[in-house]
Amino acid sequence: MPEGDTIRYAASRMRPLLEGRVPDQIRTPQPRHALDAWPRRLSGRAVERVDTHGKHLLLRFEGGLALHSHLRMTGSWRVYAAGQPWRRAASSAWLVLVADGHEVVQFDGPVLELLTDGRTRLDRRLAMLGPDVLAEHFDSTRFLKRLRADDPTRGIGDALLDQSTVAGIGNIWKAEGCWEAGVDPWRPLAELTDAEAIEILRRLRPRMLRSAELGPRSIEPRVHGRAGRPCPRCATPIAARGQGDENRTTFWCPGCQS
Numbered sequence: 420m421p422e423g424d425t426i427r428y429a430a431s432r433m434r435p436l437l438e439g440r441v442p443d444q445i446r447t448p449q450p451r452h453a454l455d456a457w458p459r460r461l462s463g464r465a466v467e468r469v470d471t472h473g474k475h476l477l478l479r480f481e482g483g484l485a486l487h488s489h490l491r492m493t494g495s496w497r498v499y500a501a502g503q504p505w506r507r508a509a510s511s512a513w514l515v516l517v518a519d520g521h522e523v524v525q526f527d528g529p530v531l532e533l534l535t536d537g538r539t540r541l542d543r544r545l546a547m548l549g550p551d552v553l554a555e556h557f558d559s560t561r562f563l564k565r566l567r568a569d570d571p572t573r574g575i576g577d578a579l580l581d582q583s584t585v586a587g588i589g590n591i592w593k594a595e596g597c598w599e600a601g602v603d604p605w606r607p608l609a610e611l612t613d614a615e616a617i618e619i620l621r622r623l624r625p626r627m628l629r630s631a632e633l634g635p636r637s638i639e640p641r642v643h644g645r646a647g648r649p650c651p652r653c654a655t656p657i658a659a660r661g662q663g664d665e666n667r668t669t670f671w672c673p674g675c676q677s
Contacts, residue, residue: 421490423473423553423587427631429496430469430476436498436519437466437478444517449531452513457533460484472551473586475544478516483536486514487545494528552587552620553627559617566608566616575611575619576604576671577663585620587627594643594670596623598652603676604662604669642670650674 445458464480471477476496478486488494494513499505499522505512507526514525525531539545549565550558565584578584579593588596597604599622602615630638641651646659655674662669 420492420589421474421495422589422592422627422635423471423551424592424627424630425635426471426474426476426490426496426587427553428634429498430471431631432498433478433496433523434469436521436523437516438469439465439467440518441465442516442518444515446515446517447513448509448515449513452531455533457486460533461486471553472545473548473582474589475548475586477539479536485534485536485539487530487532487534487539487542488514488525488528489530489544490525490527491529495526497524497526498522499524547583548586549582549584550586552585552592552624553631557620557624559620562620563613563616569608571609572607574605574662575602575608575616576669577667578608579619580663580667588623590667590669591640591643592623592627595626595641596620597671598642598676599623599626601676604671642672644670646670 441463445461447455447457461480461484464482466478466480468479470479474489476488501520501522505524511526512524513528513531516523534542550561562585566578569578569581569584576593576597579588579596580590594604596619600615600619602619626638642657645657647656650657650672653672653675655672657670658673659668659670661667
């Protein structure tokens, strides 16, 4: 699943092309949107802002309308120069915005909807989000308050995936953050100090911000996806097994994460 850094990187590529401009063309090739008439409803409206919060992206148009996107496991945003071949099948495109000689394309986005500004403020999926891990000034007090309201027997690795506690962390970065801070992802919240919880995010944010600036491929994982390979810090073989109700694979070092 694309995580907060991937969404932030996509938004940074879209902003120079879309913000302050009326798109030259809006297309909705996906049949499920054929009756929504978004090209007509958004015709002549400039994109005021491209906003992100965690894994959510909002294209805010003049007149109080916003296209809301969440990519879940399958979707992606891509930017192409006009005429450049797409690297994914045209049949998987859900939204195409043409502007400034480029095409901004959303592929296979399970959540793509046109909302009023009022609904974006009241929509439970957005209103319940925790503080954005990539916010300029991360709200650590709010993060700790929500973390401490969670099940105290829950492992910190699983708790970091809860978007109502902190928005933007997925399976890759929960493993990387716990490793950076030397914290066992299986440790119950009841046994984790506030200082340790904050340290995970303090260590994690610089790498996520760098990924958001340069692209996810610019960051080499230290533990995620490296089961059986030596830990970069202590050379103990990296372990992996499912965690939480969704059984998402957690990677960690049994030698230096305690």
